[in-house]
Amino acid sequence: MKECMLEVSNLYKNYGNVAAVKDLSFSVSKGEVFGFLGPNGAGKTTTMKIITGFLPMSQGRVKVAGMDIMEQDLKSRKKIGYLPETTPLYTDMFVEEYLTFIAKLRGLRGENLKKRIKKMLEVCGLEEMRKRPVGYLSKGYRQRTGLAQAMIHEPELLILDEPMSGLDPNQIVEIRQLIKEIGKEKAVVYCSHILSEVAATCNRVLIINDGETAAVGSPDEVAAKTQERISYEVTLKTTDKNIEEKFKQIQQIQEVTILAQSDGEKTELKIETNSSQEIGEDIFDVAVKNNWKITMLTHKKVTLEDVFSKLTKKDVK
Amino acid sequence: MNETITIFLKELKSYFVSPIAYIFIIVYLILTNFLFFQTFFLNNQSEMRSYFELLPYIFLIFAPAITMRTWAEEKRNKTFELLLTLPLKDAQIVAGKFFAALVFLKITLLCSLTVPITIAIIGNPDVGVIIGGYFGAILLGAAYISIGMFISSLTENQIVALIGSVVIILLLLVMGHPLVISFIPSQLAGLSGILSYIGLTGHFESICRGVIDSRDVVYYCSLIAFFLFLNVQSLESRKWE
Numbered sequence: 393m394k395e396c397m398l399e400v401s402n403l404y405k406n407y408g409n410v411a412a413v414k415d416l417s418f419s420v421s422k423g424e425v426f427g428f429l430g431p432n433g434a435g436k437t438t439t440m441k442i443i444t445g446f447l448p449m450s451q452g453r454v455k456v457a458g459m460d461i462m463e464q465d466l467k468s469r470k471k472i473g474y475l476p477e478t479t480p481l482y483t484d485m486f487v488e489e490y491l492t493f494i495a496k497l498r499g500l501r502g503e504n505l506k507k508r509i510k511k512m513l514e515v516c517g518l519e520e521m522r523k524r525p526v527g528y529l530s531k532g533y534r535q536r537t538g539l540a541q542a543m544i545h546e547p548e549l550l551i552l553d554e555p556m557s558g559l560d561p562n563q564i565v566e567i568r569q570l571i572k573e574i575g576k577e578k579a580v581v582y583c584s585h586i587l588s589e590v591a592a593t594c595n596r597v598l599i600i601n602d603g604e605t606a607a608v609g610s611p612d613e614v615a616a617k618t619q620e621r622i623s624y625e626v627t628l629k630t631t632d633k634n635i636e637e638k639f640k641q642i643q644q645i646q647e648v649t650i651l652a653q654s655d656g657e658k659t660e661l662k663i664e665t666n667s668s669q670e671i672g673e674d675i676f677d678v679a680v681k682n683n684w685k686i687t688m689l690t691h692k693k694v695t696l697e698d699v700f701s702k703l704t705k706k707d708v709k
Numbered sequence: 710m711n712e713t714i715t716i717f718l719k720e721l722k723s724y725f726v727s728p729i730a731y732i733f734i735i736v737y738l739i740l741t742n743f744l745f746f747q748t749f750f751l752n753n754q755s756e757m758r759s760y761f762e763l764l765p766y767i768f769l770i771f772a773p774a775i776t777m778r779t780w781a782e783e784k785r786n787k788t789f790e791l792l793l794t795l796p797l798k799d800a801q802i803v804a805g806k807f808f809a810a811l812v813f814l815k816i817t818l819l820c821s822l823t824v825p826i827t828i829a830i831i832g833n834p835d836v837g838v839i840i841g842g843y844f845g846a847i848l849l850g851a852a853y854i855s856i857g858m859f860i861s862s863l864t865e866n867q868i869v870a871l872i873g874s875v876v877i878i879l880l881l882l883v884m885g886h887p888l889v890i891s892f893i894p895s896q897l898a899g900l901s902g903i904l905s906y907i908g909l910t911g912h913f914e915s916i917c918r919g920v921i922d923s924r925d926v927v928y929y930c931s932l933i934a935f936f937l938f939l940n941v942q943s944l945e946s947r948k949w950e
Contacts, residue, residue, distance in 0.1 A: 441790070444794040445793075445794055446790050446793055446794050446947070447947060447948065448948045466796045466797070466798070467796070469794060469795065469796040470796045472794070474791065474794055476787065476790050476791060478787040479787070480786065480787045480788040480789075480790060480791035480792075481786060481787075481788065482719075482723070482786060482788055483786060484723055484726050484727065485719075485723075493715065493719050494791075494795075496711075496712070496715040497712050497715055497716070497795050497796075497797060498795065498796070499711075499712075499796070541791075
């Protein structure tokens with residue numbers, strides 16, 4: 393069992409009468425990148441603010457590296473590196489000066505301080521920017537400066553609230569790599585509403601909606617949980633009129649929908665099954681038997697995107 | 710303690726990286742020298758009493774202008790959240806910022822030492838009285854700064870912080886003024902006593918004359934402590950339900 397760095401149990405947060413977080417529980421261990429997903433306004437940022445000690449919880453308990461954040465607030469904060477949603481920067485300072493300031497407040501001194509700053513400038517690709525005023529940096533460099541600040545003291549628990557906003561695709565790949573690297577030794581909580589990001593970086597995912605846990609597990613697990621039926625997309629080269637009926641001979645097929653038909657040449661079909669059993673071979677057999685040529689057969693996998701929209705779509709009543 | 714010093718140094722430096730600090734000091738010096746020397750030669754007295762008498766009104770604008778950005782800027786830069794989630798006590802941050810503003814004020818006052826030097830060259834002033842006056846000026850300025858910082862912590866907008874601080878300080882200034890006290894009916898003698906004690910004016914008057922009364926020092930120190938306490942509380946207020 394790996395050391396548990398963050399333990400959130402039965403967390404509630406109310407703003408007046410509005411409940412922002414309801415009965416949220418999860419834990420993050422060392423060596424784990426934990427994805428915290430949810431649409432805007434789901435309670436992600438509120439949860440992060442509670443963990444970092446900026447806001448108090450209404451109910452519940454948060455432990456960082458085994459320490460209760462309410463009882464040992466200063467000690468537990470030392471373990472945390474935090475990049476808030478909006479990058480916190482003193483625009484009149486130079487990049488290096490800013491990092492030095494934060495590092496000193498984090499308790500770094502002397503040789504160690506210099507070493508860590510050098511390392512962070514290197515890791516975040518800020519070496520050429522170190523003598524530039526933070527206010528003149530582009531969005532991407534600002535974000536990197538924020539990231540460098542969060543990691544300067546080698547925190548046991550790194551909390552990143554939308555760390556990729558404003559980065560270009562190349563930078564995203566770099567930073568993603570960096571987060572994965574850190575996640576090997578430390579615990580990382582990664583907040584985002586961009587699913588592909590989380591799917592690519594995280595070992596475990598929690599989907600939060602309206603302040604409540606909608607799903608939790610590895611990206612595949614979460615996807616599997618909501619995957620009730622498998623569906624296929626098939627394109628056939630045939631002029632046959634009775635495609636639907638012939639496919640329905642397969643027991644597991646529930647519905648066959650013709651998506652497009654072009655001049656009686658090609659037919660695009662969507663086949664939905666009523667079980668989680670794979671029936672790709674059966675489809676192939678039916679096609680061969682009827683002398684249809686398959687130009688495409690896709691097993692439609694449920695992506696995290698589908699799960700997300702399914703779980704977080706508000707019921708319209 | 711180390712952290713307080715780090716914040717203090719950073720704050721102090723941030724005053725001087727922008728040209729505003731220098732403009733400030735220059736405007737202060739021109740204004741006070743102009744107003745003081747207007748009547749100095751007519752009075753023909755080698756003393757600075759009328760200089761110090763100006764200060765409650767000069768500082769009225771000057772101190773809030775120093776402090777208006779203290780918290781408002783942190784909120785605008787979104788560094789507020791970062792600062793308050795660092796392993797620091799809120800009081801350490803408040804102390805660092807307070808002393809930085811105070812040192813800035815002291816530097817300004819240091820630049821005004823040309824006035825007593827000039828007087829010393831052309832006359833024979835009582836040095837003790839002048840030193841006492843500067844001591845009082847620092848206490849007065851520190852009180853203004855603590856008020857200004859507190860008001861700045863209530864808003865994201867620097868202009869609101871400036872105007873709010875000026876209004877509060879003006880209120881405290883006018884409250885104990887003899888002119889206001891004289892309007893209070895004699896049946897309410899108790900009230901006028903309270904007002905003149907809370908008001909800023911009375912406590913500075915004797916300092917201007919060169920008398921440093923421990924009651925006045927206690928008054929200023931409690932006023933400073935009270936507003937710094939309020940400042941810490943207003944940072945904590947985010948935690949109130």
